[in-house]
Amino acid sequence: MATGWAGDGAVQDQIDATVKDAIKRARQQLPTGPGLEHCESCDAPIPEARRKAIPGVRLCVPCQETVDLENATDGGYNRRGSKDSQLR
Template sequence: MAGGFSKDDALQEQIDATIDDAIEQIRTRNQHAQQPSATECDECGERIPEPRCAALPGVRLCVACQTQLDQRQQLAAHYNRRGSKDSQLR
């Protein structure tokens, strides 16, 4: 079923793009987990505590910078790919 000016398979393309983004994020996390943890934050240069390095193999950011990154990613996850008026009203 076509919706407006979109192609018939536009919804499936959006779903596929969302899944591809999630898979890419997981692959990135797994690559970092296989590397040794950093002793200093890649963003701000603050020292990363040993317990954090031990708990999260491959950690690259301090708690503060990781929190900011998580918040930015959470906002991006709520991005409306469809852009339809109906989905924006929810």
């Protein structure tokens, strides 16, 4: 067996770690506490169903969509398609 090569499953372990980190970051960004009855951005009423579905909601749907688009990233780094994914 050649030395210097990553063990079996090393690439998948790296992908799994990336996914776990992304999930952790997303969960940390979730709102907590009591939700607002009116949007903190535009002062529009937030429907009761939305407040029940998302604890700690602070924005109406249109304002939340705007924030989501502003915070969107390009999908990240494709580890499978990169030279670095070979883990030499």
